[in-house]
Amino acid sequence: MSNSTNPVSAAKPHPKLQSHFFSMDQQLEASTLGMWVFLVTEVMFFGGLFMAYIVYRNMYPHAWVEASAELNWKLGGLNTGVLICSSITMALAVRAAMMGNRKQQLINIAITSILGATFLVVKFFEYKAKFEHHLVPGPHFDPSLEQGMQIFFSLYFVMTGIHALHMVIGLGIMAYIFIQAWKGTYDAEYFAPVEVSGLYWHFVDIVWIFLFPLLYLLGAHGA
Amino acid sequence: MKEADVQQEPSYLGAPYGLASWLLTKDHKRIAILYLISITIFFAIGGSFAAMIRAELVTPQGDFLTADLYNKVFTLHGVVMIFFFLIPSIPATLGNFFMPIMIGAKDLAFPRINLLSWYIYVVGATLTLAAVIMGGVDTGWTFYTPYSSVSSTTNVTTAALGVFITGFSSILTGFNFIVTVHRMRAPGMTWFRMPLFVWANYATSLVMILGTPVIAITVLLIAAERALHLGIFDPRIGGDPVLFQHLFWFYSHPAVYIMILPGMGVISELVANVSRKQIFGYSFVAFSSLAIAIIGFLVWGHHMFVTGQSIYAGLVFSIITMLVAVPSAVKTFNWTATMYKGAVVWDSPLFWVLGFMGLFLIGGLTGLFLGAMGLDIHLHDTYFVVAHFHYIMVGGGVMAFLGGLHFYWPKMTGRMYSEPLAKVASMLVFFGFNLTFFPQFIVGYMGMPRRYHSYPAEFQVFNVLSTAGATVLGAGYLMILLYLVYSVVKGPKAPMNPWGATGLEWKIQSPPITHNFHETPVVTEEAYDYLHAPAPTREVTHHE
Numbered sequence: 076m077s078n079s080t081n082p083v084s085a086a087k088p089h090p091k092l093q094s095h096f097f098s099m100d101q102q103l104e105a106s107t108l109g110m111w112v113f114l115v116t117e118v119m120f121f122g123g124l125f126m127a128y129i130v131y132r133n134m135y136p137h138a139w140v141e142a143s144a145e146l147n148w149k150l151g152g153l154n155t156g157v158l159i160c161s162s163i164t165m166a167l168a169v170r171a172a173m174m175g176n177r178k179q180q181l182i183n184i185a186i187t188s189i190l191g192a193t194f195l196v197v198k199f200f201e202y203k204a205k206f207e208h209h210l211v212p213g214p215h216f217d218p219s220l221e222q223g224m225q226i227f228f229s230l231y232f233v234m235t236g237i238h239a240l241h242m243v244i245g246l247g248i249m250a251y252i253f254i255q256a257w258k259g260t261y262d263a264e265y266f267a268p269v270e271v272s273g274l275y276w277h278f279v280d281i282v283w284i285f286l287f288p289l290l291y292l293l294g295a296h297g298a
Numbered sequence: 299m300k301e302a303d304v305q306q307e308p309s310y311l312g313a314p315y316g317l318a319s320w321l322l323t324k325d326h327k328r329i330a331i332l333y334l335i336s337i338t339i340f341f342a343i344g345g346s347f348a349a350m351i352r353a354e355l356v357t358p359q360g361d362f363l364t365a366d367l368y369n370k371v372f373t374l375h376g377v378v379m380i381f382f383f384l385i386p387s388i389p390a391t392l393g394n395f396f397m398p399i400m401i402g403a404k405d406l407a408f409p410r411i412n413l414l415s416w417y418i419y420v421v422g423a424t425l426t427l428a429a430v431i432m433g434g435v436d437t438g439w440t441f442y443t444p445y446s447s448v449s450s451t452t453n454v455t456t457a458a459l460g461v462f463i464t465g466f467s468s469i470l471t472g473f474n475f476i477v478t479v480h481r482m483r484a485p486g487m488t489w490f491r492m493p494l495f496v497w498a499n500y501a502t503s504l505v506m507i508l509g510t511p512v513i514a515i516t517v518l519l520i521a522a523e524r525a526l527h528l529g530i531f532d533p534r535i536g537g538d539p540v541l542f543q544h545l546f547w548f549y550s551h552p553a554v555y556i557m558i559l560p561g562m563g564v565i566s567e568l569v570a571n572v573s574r575k576q577i578f579g580y581s582f583v584a585f586s587s588l589a590i591a592i593i594g595f596l597v598w599g600h601h602m603f604v605t606g607q608s609i610y611a612g613l614v615f616s617i618i619t620m621l622v623a624v625p626s627a628v629k630t631f632n633w634t635a636t637m638y639k640g641a642v643v644w645d646s647p648l649f650w651v652l653g654f655m656g657l658f659l660i661g662g663l664t665g666l667f668l669g670a671m672g673l674d675i676h677l678h679d680t681y682f683v684v685a686h687f688h689y690i691m692v693g694g695g696v697m698a699f700l701g702g703l704h705f706y707w708p709k710m711t712g713r714m715y716s717e718p719l720a721k722v723a724s725m726l727v728f729f730g731f732n733l734t735f736f737p738q739f740i741v742g743y744m745g746m747p748r749r750y751h752s753y754p755a756e757f758q759v760f761n762v763l764s765t766a767g768a769t770v771l772g773a774g775y776l777m778i779l780l781y782l783v784y785s786v787v788k789g790p791k792a793p794m795n796p797w798g799a800t801g802l803e804w805k806i807q808s809p810p811i812t813h814n815f816h817e818t819p820v821v822t823e824e825a826y827d828y829l830h831a832p833a834p835t836r837e838v839t840h841h842e
Contacts, residue, residue: 094813095404095482105407105481112473112507120511123545127519127530130541212535213527225535229528233519 091265103267110271114278121282124234128289131230135223142220142227144294145210147201151291154197158280161190165276172261172269180256180269187276188249191242198239205232231290238286241279248272307816309712309809324409325812330395331710332416333386338779340382340423345772347375352734352765360752368751369436370452376439381461382423384695385553388560389506390415390471392702393499395710397475399803399810400493402484402819407477415470422464429456438749440546443531443539447523455524458517465514468556472506475499484802486821493801493825494583498563501587505552505559505594513549516542540605547598555594557691558658559587561698562629565654568701569633570826571799572648573640577826579632586625593622603674612671619669626662630655643834645797646717649724650701657693657731661686664739679749682742685735693731700727700778707782708792712809714836715785719777726774733767791838798834800827 089099096102132139164186171179205228209217212229252272255261261269307313310327320328350371354362363371398406406412429435435457437446446454479500483492520542522528531537570577577583599607599615633655642648664686668674677683708714741760746753753761795804802819803810823830 093409095409097818101481105477108480109408109473109477112476116469116473116507116511119508120515123512123515123519123548126545127541130538134538135536212529222536226530226537229522229530229535232526233522233528233530 089264091260099264103270106267106271107274110274114274117278117282121234121237124230124237125285125289128230128234131223131226135221135226138221138223139227140293142224142231142294143290143292145208146231146291146294147204148291148294150197150201151287154194155283155287157190157194157197158283161187161194162277162280164190165273169266169269169273172256172266173263175261175263177256177259177261180261181253184249184253184256188246188253191246191249195239195242195246198235202232234286234290238279238282241282245272245276245279248275307811309807310812311712311809313812322413324405324413326398326406326409326412327395327710327810327812327814329412329416330391330393333390333394333419336416336419336423337383337386337391340378341775343427344375344378344383345775347371347378348768349772351375352768354751355753355761356765358753358755358758358761360750363751365751366436367434369438369749370434372749373436373438374430374434377426377435377457377461379691380439380553380557381464382419382426384557384691385468386419386471387557387695387699388564388702389475389499389502389556390419390467392564392699392706393475393495393502393560394471396706396803397496397499398478398482399806399814400496400801401479401482401487402802402815402821403478403482404813404815406474407482408474411470412474415467415474418470419464419467422460422462422467424460425463426457426460429453429460432456440550441517441520441542442546443520443523443542444533447520447529447531447539447542448534455521458521462514462517462521465510465517468506469510469514472503472510475503476507479503484819484821488821490581490584491821491823491825492584493563494566494577494580494587495560495563497584498559498566498587501591502556502559502563504588505556505591508595509549509552509556512545513553516545516549540602540607543602543605544598547601548595551598551601552591552594554687554690555590557695558698559590561654561695561702562587564698564702564705565633565651566629567799567801568647568651568705569636570828571705571797572645572651573637573642574798574828574831575636575640575826576824576828577632578635578638579628580825582628583632586628589625590622593618593625597622597669600669600674603671604678616669616671620666623662623666630659630662645834646720646724647701647705647797649721649728650697650704653724653728654694654697654701657689657697657728661689661693664689677742679747680742681738681746681748684748685738685742688735688738693735697727697731700724703782705797706803707785708796709803709808709810711786711789712792713785713789714792714796715781715789719781723774723777723781726770726777730767730770730772730774734764734771735767737761737763737767790836793835793838795832796834796836798832800825800831 092099092102096105164183168180168183168187171183205211209215210228212225212232216225216228249272252269255268310325320332323329350363351368354360354368360368394406394412398404432453435450435452435454437450437452437454441454441458446458479492479496519528519530523530523532529535529537531539531542533539566577566583597615597619599611600619603612633651664682668677668683668686704715704720737760741757744757746757746760792808794806794808797804802815802821805819806815
């Protein structure tokens with residue numbers, strides 16, 4: 076353990092230091108490790124879905140290509156770009172929090188939120204098109220389609236749906252840290268909430284970076 | 299530490315009073331007590347389902363419960379006992395209470411998340427109880443598809459969502475423990491000075507955070523299939539129901555280690571104490587916990603030898619299953635070696651230690667029978683399997699939980715219970731348990747299948763023995779409940795260290811203050827330094 080846990084060093088405690096920690100460093104280390112451990116559970120959570128994806132793609136390789144061709148890779152690509160940009164502004168927001176720059180924090184959190192909302196709007200129009208084309212699994216699914224395509228779309232909706240749910244939660248977190256940043260809660264010693272929110276946001280982006288090629292880029296697009 | 303000056307500070311139990319102060323507490327010790335009360339309620343509910351099962355099986359005819367009702371009863375027995383009692387049992391109660399104290403911390407790293415985990419548990423448990431009241435669920439605790447997703451008309455969605463939600467309470471507990479062990483240890487508390495109970499809970503937490511999310515997504519897919527027609531496992535659209543079993547057992551086999559690893563941690567504490575001797579092979583016992591956690595993730599296919607999985611996959615799963623016996627045996631031999639030439643004392647913890655070791659041994663060895671691919675074809679889905687996993691989960695897990703509860707009770711409540719009553723109860727539980735489940739090995743080997751409410755008449759004698767044993771077992775559990783509750787009201791005050799044990803938890807007052815320590819301890823000695831341990835004393839000394 077580092078000397079940050081030395082109880083003597085806590086001469087004048089920071090107002091945000093919780094009583095069961097020795098120091099702000101220890102509190103920050105606990106928060107970031109906690110978020111990393113949480114992200115491990117998220118990897119396992121999505122892992123079950125990726126496992127199902129692998130199994131069924133091996134079972135129905137042709138249906139997988141056919142079904143993937145039904146997705147709009149241009150909108151998917153646009154959303155990929157949107158999320159990568161939002162990760163950049165999120166990283167800038169964390170840095171602004173570490174530097175204690177309130178204005179930069181607020182601007183970057185706001186841009187991140189707008190980009191996140193843009194992603195969801197695009198996703199909404201994609202989902203809407205699936206309903207119109209009878210590609211939503213269930214009694215209304217187009218019966219003329221090849222065996223296996225309905226499973227592809229089941230996985231598509233579960234995977235992107237849970238991802239979108241994570242985006243919605245992410246937007247809630249952004250709203251919270253925006254308000255806190257507005258009040259000037261964060262400073263160079265206390266920025267753990269911004270940092271762990273950033274880790275979460277980047278993770279949700281990375282999930283999309285995996286989903287996009289696996290779901291959208293299998294079909295013979297443009298051919 | 300000078301107890302005399304600081305005894306003015308009230309214990310965690312009394313500061314402050316009031317229901318709201320308990321329901322909004324962030325103190326890990328109070329949350330442990332909340333969990334203890336909740337899991338006791340669920341143990342009673344699960345136990346009453348068990349009583350119905352044993353009552354039905356007294357006679358060969360299905361005369362007490364209809365086949366449908368029997369299906370619901372064994373399903374609910376399994377769901378309640380596994381998800382709402384066994385999985386939270388030791389980690390969320392004894393682990394929550396003692397793990398931070400053992401490493402010299404004031405609390406877990408995330409006290410609010412700790413409280414949140416209890417509330418999530420309550421919400422999940424309430425949903426599952428709602429499923430019971432609405433008419434139950436009949437899929438078996440395993441929720442196998444396509445029965446659970448397509449065929450069953452019972453309340454599968456509600457029960458599955460209850461299990462899904464409760465999973466998050468387990469994830470949050472594991473997550474909190476891992477961060478706490480990494481970041482909250484007191485000065486001088488190195489990894490290899492940590493008590494083995496902490497190591498065991500750490501290994502358990504790894505299983506919780508790696509396994510539980512997988513069962514969460516799996517039961518969520520069942521719910522999605524039933525409610526939204528997203529048919530991932532639906533054979534009608536080309537889905538594979540066996541994929542469900544793979545995902546299910548990827549969690550549910552490691553979940554067995556969530557139930558037994560913390561128990562092994564408890565036994566490591568108790569065995570050193572009753573032998574009054576340093577534990578034999580400390581680092582081997584510590585690493586065997588991690589080995590069990592890791593190997594446990596690679597054996598799920600042994601639940602699926604008869605599903606038509608590849609015979610080569612089956613071979614590999616069979617061999618890896620045998621490997622689990624190695625770290626388990628390391629522990630058992632090391633506990634035995636600890637007792638060898640130890641100054642064994644006949645305190646009540648000894649009875650639980652010996653009971654655990656005997657029952658765990660039988661449960662573990664019969665696990666090797668079931669892990670052998672050929673033999674499993676004969677024993678699959680018979681009462682042999684039922685007996686085996688009850689020996690591990692009840693014989694191992696519950697015995698260790700009760701042993702730990704008795705050992706730590708004076709510290710948790712500040713009261714002593716009656717030693718002679720505790721010894722009698724432990725014997726009742728031990729004999730009742732064996733009478734219940736040993737006949738099931740025989741009747742299972744003879745071919746009696748599990749999950750039927752009627753059976754051929756030649757199996758009756760074994761089932762009558764089993765029900766008689768269950769009655770004794772139930773009486774034993776009831777007796778424990780009564781004298782423990784009585785001790786809280788009328789028991790004599792407990793001293794700081796009634797067992798003469800080592801460890802930071804025995805150097806603070808009973809019950810502890812809210813922040814555990816008056817000043818942060820600095821650790822300078824190895825764990826289990828029984829050469830320098832104080833003598834056991836049941837009397838409260840004048841300055842306490």
